[in-house]
Amino acid sequence: MTNPLSSLAHRTARWCALHPWRAILGWVAFVAIAVGLATMVPTQDATDADYRMGESGxxxxxxxxxxxxxxxTEQVLITAARGDLDQAAAQRAAAEVVAGMNALDGVEAVADPQVSPDGSAYLVSVQLARDQSDVAPLQAVTGDVAADFPQLSVRESGDVSLDGAIGERVGDDLGSAETISLPLTLILMLLAFGALIAAGIPVLLAGTSVAATIGLLAPLSHLVHAEDTVSSMIVLIGMAVGVDYSLFYLKREREERAKGHTTRDAVEIAAQTSGHSILVSGFAVICSMAGLFVVGDTTFNSLAVGAILVVAVAVLGSITVLPALLSKLGRWVDRPRVPFLHRALAGTKRGAVAGRVLGPVTRHPAAALALSLVVVVLLAVPALGMKTHGANLETLPSSVPEAKTMQDLSRAFPSEGTTAELVVRAPASEQAQVAAALADVEATAQGSALFQASGTPVEVSPDGTTSILILAMPFEESDARVDDAIEKLRTTYAPRALDGLDAEYAVGGDAAESYDFVQREQSRLPFVIGFVLLLTLLVMGVTFRSVPIALISAVLNLASVGVAFGLMTLVFQHGWLEGALDFSSPGFVIDWLPLFVLVVLVGLSMDYHVFVLSRIREHVQRGLPTRLAVRQGVADTAGVVTSAAAVMVSVFSIFATLSMLEMKMMGVALSGAILLDATLIRLVMLPAVLCLLGDRVWWPSRRPVPLGERVDEREFELV
Known part of the structure; x- marks a missing residue:
């Protein structure tokens, strides 16, 4: 029976190969129109209301x-440059800051200087005018005061300056990552093909796919609001899958031409084989990314839309413009050749290196499987103790001056650090009762070990219906006692004091938002894992018509995810490689990363998993016994898988060198897991399991439907 996906890829590639200029110009027009949409339709960014969830929402x-x-609000922190603080000098410096800030047009109010509880710091809070977004004049005042008092450290941070500094650092990080990743990818492609045109085609396809996706995302953002990081994620995923798909197709087309087929025949054969694998793996990646929708969070919804869209565009380009380009270029795709490199690649026997590994694996599959399982389990076990928490001041890079200032400020002034907000809405006529109840909550909370005085009075709305009580907690935001304090405030202190009042109340604030996010993520993580694994089972089961293949795919994906989680826990929670990666361990993993890494890793690893299994099935269909088909199929695809994995590992490794901790975590987890997945899991565990099962791996059918006559097994024996 003809496979509908293979037939679709074949028919599409055949038409594009017969009408190359139409296909090429059609792709150029598609990309141009998509990019043009971004200039005509403004992107709808996510608003604060989009991020609300739970009680904090x-x-x-x-x-x-x-x-x-x-x-x-901007904050000016005054501390000693070294040694003990000179109180007289600090008071004069604070007075100069107040006078200088009051003289500025964009300043609404300047608070009196505050002294920290231990007397080691002074703080001046500056409230900006409603329409003021330029803090350069304020920073100039701070700089002048710092110059006048060299024995003091006078620093500024706040809502505008900190956001601006972090945004600039993120932009610089991503810009440098993109600048490095593009030439690095091109170099890896040159090493894979030994020819400039062949190396440039995957990079070109991936780049145009990313550009088209970013353009299409603008109108889509009016349905699903775009999150700030979605463009970076599109670049990340788009470059990975775009290069992979081109590699699969181009390598197979060159392989068929080397066997003596014409260019058009080689393109058609590549479409029937690699084109089919691209469609299956693309669909698998899309299904995996769709798991993010299960969380029901704005960030994950936006990332899911961007990832699904860029994968779909990359698949479209791979089965349309790619065969058109190959048909038009013909043997020119192997020009201009890189001196010496092309000859060295031509002289390298396909599968020679992989054959040396596969020989012992296929001869002793049980031992190979046992040893590889030990390595995977050892790397995955630390994930059982993983702790997650939202990004906070602790996770910001101290190399950003504004971030370091805010970190020092929160330690010196606890009321400016970890806090919870009890918000109460009641009729204005009950304002007195609400005030008394809030006073009771404050007294009870401060009498416990979980809270302390914030020094901030209860704030009441202009209409007298809403009151906000701010309670400070003497802990870092990631401390487990913060979660206990929030839960105690929600379930005991607030209900007991407000019971009997006609009031609506909720506990919010940054710490409560992080707590609610982690609670939702932990409650829905099993559903996401189940959703992704179920779709993996269905896609692989339907594609290969094999229950064991579906189960093996799901288990191997879990192994890769376990390794990724274990690496994140070891490196970032326990502080391994702090010096080498230049970071300080916060003692936890940032909350949104495990889910994101899960779906991305499963999706990307399915790319070459499908490719390898498809080649194995081809050999079985041609009459080889399963053991030999496994050995030959893995060897045939080892070069492509290695090249594809090298691109992904290199790109993700760049992210591990960036200053933002989220990027480091993502880079370490994905690069390490993909490296192990492409080597130990796909080169040892997969063939070992398949060899142990033998023909039973194709159950419920005995073997795949043959493609033609049986072949001589001796033609496929590896050295």
């Missing part, structure tokens, strides 16, 4: 509904 909605005036 209700608290934020109550604050927004009450119309509280929350202008941006």
């Amino acid at each position: 209700r608290a934020d909605a109550l604050v927004a509904r009450a119309g509280f005036d929350e202008p941006d």
